[in-house]
Amino acid sequence: FNLEVGSGPHGSMTARMMEGLEEIFVQMKPGLVIVFGDTNTTLAGALTAVKLHIPLAHVEAGLRSFNRRMPEEINRVLTDHCSSLLLAPTLRAVDNLRQEGFRHFVSDGRFILPHQVNALPEGRPLVVNSGDVMYDAVLAYSDQAQAKSGILRRLNLSPQKYALASIHRAENTDDPERLLSLFTELADLARKWRIVIPLHPRTAAHLKKAGFSPFSSELLLIEPVGYFDMILLEKNASVILTDSGGVQKEAFFFGVPCITLRNETEWTELVERKHNILAGQNSKNISKIFREVYGSYFTPEADLYGDGRASQTIAATVKLFLATKRQ
Template identity: 55%
Template structure:
C-alpha cells in the first residue's frame, strides 16, 4: 500500500512524527511518502522540526510559501494534484486544520483517492475562523476520520456520520478493525497523536534542551505566551488589547515570554504595536517549547496545540479566544477562555490555579499505532 502524508505547518510536523514511527514498523505493508507544501518555510518553523524529531526528509517540497488563503490554497491544490497524479497513492493522509489540510483533502478527493484525516471531528463552532472551515470541509470529504477524543466522535455523530467503529470508544490495539461492523466514511477514536508525540519527545527534551539556562529562567517563575491566530493578529484592536494584558502581567512581577510567530511579527510591524516589558523571542524549536511549557507558571495562548500541551503538563492555561475546540481542557478546569479582554487576561493569569483530576480524554499515547492498524486492515 502506498500512503502519502501531506503536511506544511509546524503543528502538522509534530502530528506526523508518531505516524511515521508507526509506519516504519509496518514498512513491509506500507510505502510512506511525505509531501511538504511549504506553508511554513523558515528553519525555525519547519526544518528544525524534521531535524529534532528525526523525521525523514520530505519526498516532495512544493515551496508554496505564504499568501492569502485563496492564493495559498489554490497553489497547494495545483501542486499537490501534480504529485498525486504522478505517484498514484492508495491513500492520502492530512493532519489538523490548516490550508495544507484542506488543499490535500480536496486534491485527493477530486482524484478519487481515499482521504484519511488525522485529528478529525474538532469543532469550535465559530465559522469566522479559517481553521473551522478547513476542519468541517476536510471531514466531509474524508473516508477515514481519526478522532483524538470521544467528544470529537460525538461531534461527527451529530453531523450525521454513522460509520463509527467500536461505538466511538478507543480502538483496542489487539483487534482486527475489519471484525467490527462498519461502512464508509469510517470514524475511529484513536486517541491524540500530539499526546503520542509528547510522550516520545519529552524525555529527549529534558536531556537536550537548554532553553531555561540560556534565558536564565527559574521553573514556575514566568508566564509563556503565544499569539498567531488570524482572528487576533489581523485585528489591531484585539492584538493591542492582548499585548496590553501581557504587559500588565509583566509589570505585576511575573515575567512574560513571547516567542513571536512570523505572522504576528509582520502584523506588529504593520500596526506599529510594540510589546513593552514583555520578553520577545524568535520562534523556538519543539523540544525547547516543551521545556518552556512544562516549567511555566501559566500559559497564555490562542493555539489549540499549546492548550493541549499545557493540559498534558498540568499547567494552567489562559486561552486568548472566546471558544476552543479542546473543550475537555476547560471542563477539567485547567483552561480558561478570556478572549481579548485585557483586564480578564491579567486577572485570570495572575490568579491561575491547577484544575481538577478528571478522566483522561486523550488516549494512551498509542494513537499512531491505531491509525496504521486501521489503514492496514481496512
C-alpha cells in the same frame, strides 16, 4: 516535497497547494492520502485527493469550535466530509461527527487499541476513536527534551517562575486594535511577572504595522523555538497564554493552567474541566484570570486523549483499510 507556496490570501494559498499536490498525486498514485489537523494545507490535500477519487484519512477528525468565521473550522468540516477514515482524538470529537450524520463507528464509546483493529466495514465513511497523536509525542519526547534542551538556562529562567505566551491566529493578529490591546495587557503583567513570548514572524510584522514595539517593554521576546524547547518551556511554566490549539493540549498534558486568547476552542473538554479558561475578546479579562490561575497546577485526567498509542492504532487502521481495499 516543497510546494514553495509561502504565505498569502487563504484562497490563493489553497489553490496553489492543490495545483502542486495534484501533480504529485497523479504521479505517485497513492492508495490513501492522510491529512492532519485544520490548516489550509489540510484542506488542499483533502480536496485534491477527493477530486482524484483517492481515499482520504483525516487525523484529528471531529473537532469543532462551532465558529464558522474561523478558517480552521471550515477546513475541519470540509475535510471530515471528504474523508473515508475519520480518526477522532476524543469522545467529544466522535459525538460531534455523530451529530453531523456519520453513522459508522469503530470502537464507539471508547478508545480503540492497536490489537483491536481487526475488521472494517467497506464502502462507507468510518469514524475511529483513535486517541490523540500529540499525546503520543509528548510521552515519547518529554524526557528527551528535558535532557537535550538548554532553553531555561539560555534564557535564565527558573522552573515555575514565569508565564509562557504564544499569539499567532488571524483573529488576534489581523485586528490592530485587538493585537495592541493584548500586548499592552501582557506588557503590564510583565512588570511583575516574567512573561516569555516566542514571537511568530507574522505577529511581529503586524505589531510593527500597528506601531507597537514590544521590545521596549519588559516582555521576554524570543525567536520561534523548536519542539523540544517549546515543550520544555510549557512544562515548566506557571501559566500558559495562547491562541494555539496544540499548545492548549500540551498545557493540559503537563498539568499547567491555560488561558486561551479566543472566544471559543475546539478542545471544549478542557474548558468544561476548568483546566483551560477562555479569556474572550476583552483583554482586561486576561489580567484578572492570570492572577487567579498563576501556579495552580493540576493532575491531568487519565485517558482523556487516549493512552499514548494513538499512532499505533492509526497505523493498524490504515494498514487494514489498504488491505481491504485491495481485495
